[in-house]
Amino acid sequence: MSEAATALLWRVAFDVPERAIAAFEAAFGPFALTVTSYSLDGDRRTPGEARWRLEFLVPTMPDPSAIERTIAAVAGQLGIGVGGVAVAPLTEQDWVAAGLAQQPATRIGRFVVRGPHERGIAHPGKIAIEIEAGLAFGTGRHETTAGCLIAIARLARRRRFRHALDLGTGSGVLAIAIAKLGRIPVTAVEIDPVAVRVARANVRANGVASLVTVAGGGSAPARGRRGYDLIVANILLTPLRRMARRLVERLTPDGRLILAGILVDEEAALIAAYRAQGLALDGRIQRGAWPTLVFRRGLGGGGRAA
């Protein structure tokens, strides 16, 4: 049987100008399990006109001509060009990247998040993260955790980070993922003392105690003038807005900031808060109603309006 015939998921992808993203998300998003978008122009972009790649994972084989018609209709309305259209079944590896395998261990991108009872099961080619969540948040099954793991893996493919901060570490899942993926130091901070204990135990169980430091506290600790070139914070809208200035101060000039814990209807408020601090949106992953946002420093504070 052909790969196409047996595919469980399909990817529909194309490139559009930044200002057209919302219209295409509205057209294709309702049929997709995961919507991912990311800037193709990186730091060179002109706000608003930068090219972004949009990817929709859909559960049924799409009709390419229907897709072309929809793309042409939206592009025609906006008077823009669309490039790089690709409709393809997911490969085995990509299918794992969708993070949708219904298995006791949760497969997300390059990671497999599993409990201690699944220790004996091999996952060739994957980075295993063992999590005893206990009373702490972060089994990997929540859409926000998954969105952050996908964002981390995507960023790590493009560059090497030097020192990361995981604010609101919960079970420690994201800090452990970063340490295992990049072999870099990670400062993990958690306000809940119970979760601090859980995270420390998980860090030890994953053999990354020499890389991950778990600290109790409710805000981002300073690293002198060096800052963090990767910050991830999966918390909630209100604290994320409150701490915007402090978090951005801690980000290196070339750093990336991943934020999650918000719902789609809270996204505009969060983007506005971080644009006001000079950041621009650099990527976005949506799973269910939960967007994960990736920011970088902007050229004059530009970035996609939600």
Ligand SMILES: C[S@@+](CC[C@H](N)C(=O)[O-])C[C@H]1O[C@@H](n2cnc3c(N)ncnc32)[C@H](O)[C@@H]1O
């Ligand atoms: C949604 S969970 C995320 C856990 C884990 N990072 C993940 O992605 O699965 C948010 C965590 O942030 C913690 N938290 C909330 N506000 C915080 C703050 N101001 N500083 C540090 N941790 C905070 C909570 O106690 C909780 O453990």
